[in-house]
Amino acid sequence: MSETMRAAVVDEAGAEFEVVERAVPEPASGEVRVAVEACGICHSDVFVTEGGYPGVSYPRIPGHEVVGYVDSVGGSVENWSAGDYVGAGWHGGHCFTCEPCRRGEFLNCERAEITGLTFDGGYAEFTTVPAEALAAVPEDLAAADAAPLLCAGVTTYNALRNADLQPGDLVAVQGVGGLGHLGIQYARAAGYETVAVSRSPDKEPLASELGADHFVNAADEDPAERLQALGGADGVLATAPSSDAIASVVEGVGIGGSVIVVGVPGEDVPVNAQHLIGTAGSVEGWGSGDARDSQDTLEFSSLRGITPKIETYPLEEVETAYGRMMENEARFRAVLKP
């Protein structure tokens, strides 16, 4: 095997990507080396390119939607072996010994690792990942299709399945983008009456194709009024990272309904407390999931034929691919094929 690999590196916060030759990393004890087939580009990669997240050191290789084949395993790794088809997401490992870990709350680990942030991620031909951060990928999912499921997918799937929702409930997905276009598919597959909410009327045919029962053009009509006309939302999955957009749906929740925020807006979100009191409604947040949650997402996606809509790019075009994501031009997830 070649001793070096190509990798897209960020040298410091604010720097452009540089595609360089790097030594292929050796897996330490407890780690697995993955030959990367595909890595999705996520908006949270700005924490590397622009800084602003504690614990990032440079140079850093971003990428937390990694899919590939196990290439080599470090000492004491018993559950993975060479050739396994695997993925790694945002949650990049945990200590097993802190108080949250002792309670099985691995996402809240006090020493949690983040793939592509606290260690090098998938914008490269190879990466090493703690064994507990890997999910098995079903063989029928192509690597480039599976990659966005490791963050955009698990975030929306896990948020919905942990919400207090039943089949037949009215569930709106706000934002038909990287997260939202998956959220609509999961909502439909879970049996909810599914509403797509978008400020882009041209997304209506796609929303319908993805399984939405209703489309709300938020540029033209008040989404909260429309949701109330439909009976009041039991859940709104807010994927658009916009404070205004999130605030505009709060009054659309019905009795006991909730707005589940998964897209991080830059500013605080003002909410109508009176409406929340009157409906016993809530606004809550949800992160992503651990490796088993990712595997559940992948298995459910395989079972129901749910895939993201993607654009693929070679590693050399990382700057273009990243730019399309940042400019909200990617339809709907940009994926690198190192």
Ligand SMILES: [Zn+2]
């Ligand atoms: Zn992400």
Ligand SMILES: [Zn+2]
């Ligand atoms: Zn821990």
